[in-house]
Amino acid sequence: MNNFLEWLGLSQSLLLSILVAVAVFTTFMTIALPILSGNEFKNRMKAVALERDQMRARERARLSIERERSRGGLRQDAGKGLAVTVVNKLNLRHLLADDKTVRKLKVAGLRGQRQLTIFLFLRAALPGVLFAVTLLYLLGLGFLADKPLSLRLLICLGAALFGFYLPNIYVSNLAQKRRQSIQRAWPDALDLLLICVESGVSIEAAFRRVADEIGIQSVPLAEELALLCAELSFLSDRRAAFTNLSERTDQEGIQAVTTALIQAEKYGTPLSQAIRVLAQENRDMRMNAAEKKAASLPPKLTVPMIVFFLPVLFAVIIGPALIQIMHLG
Incomplete structure (x- = not known):
C-alpha cells in the first residue's frame, strides 16, 4: 500500500486529508440538498399554473387565428440556443421524433417543445461525447494498452451506442416512477x-x-x-x-x-x-x-443470502473451532 502511494506521489496524511474532505463535503451536501431543493409540490404546481396560462394563451390565439385561416400561432416558441440550432439544422424532429416519442415524453411528465428539443439534442450529442471521452481514456491515457486496437475501438463504439439510447433509458425510468406514484x-x-x-x-x-x-x-x-x-x-x-x-x-x-x-x-x-x-x-x-x-422476494434473496450471509455464518460457526485446532497444532 505504501509503495502504491509513493508511486502516486501521495503520503498517508495527504490521503487521509482528502478522505476527510470528501466525507465533510458529502455530509454537507446531504444536509444542504433537501433544504435548498425547496417544496417539490409547490414547484410542480407552479409549473402546472404556467402550463394553464400557456393553454389559455394558445386557445385565445387559436380563436383569433381561425378567423384569418391560419394556424401558425399554435406552435410554441422553442426559443434560441445551441440545442434548437442543432435540432433544426439536422432535422432531428423528422428523423428521431414521432407520435410515440411525444407520448412517451408526456408519460414521463416532459411536456412542451423545449423538452422535446432537449431530448433530441441529447440523443444526437451524447454518442459523440461518450465516444470522444472513451477514446481519450483508452488511447490517450493508455488504459487497456495490452489489448488489441480493434477491441478498444469496439468499446468506443459501444459507448457511443449507449449514449444514443441513454436518453430513452432515462425517460423510461422517469415514466416508470411516475406510473408507480400515480398507481399507488x-x-x-x-x-x-x-x-x-x-x-x-x-x-x-x-x-x-x-x-x-x-x-x-x-x-x-x-x-x-x-x-x-x-x-x-x-x-x-x-x-x-x-x-x-x-x-x-x-x-x-x-x-x-x-x-x-x-x-x-x-x-x-x-x-x-x-x-x-x-x-x-x-x-x-x-x-x-x-x-x-x-x-417474488424469496427468489431474489437467494443469491444475496448465499453470497453475503452464509460465508459470515460459516465463519462465526467454524471460526472458533479452527482457532482451537491451530492452537493445538
Missing part, C-alpha cells in the same frame, strides 16, 4: 372524488379539490389532475380532456375511469356508483401488485 395514489384519489361527487360538487370542482388534497401523497397525480381541470375549462370538447388524461398517465385504472366519465358525459349515466366500483377495483389491483412483489 389513484384509489385514494377516487375515494376523494366519490365523496366530492356524492356531496353535489361539480366534476371540475371535484377534480380541483382532489388535486389539492392528493399532492401530499403523489405530486405527479396532483399535477395531472390540475392539468385536467385546466383542459376542462379551456377545451371546447370535454371528452378530449379526459382522453388526454388517460394518454398522459398510461394507466389502466385511469383509462377505465375516463371511459366512465366520457359515458356519463355523453349518456347522462350515474357517476357515483361507477366511481365506487372502479375505486374498489383499483384498490384490489394495488393489493395484487403488492402481493406479487412480496411473493
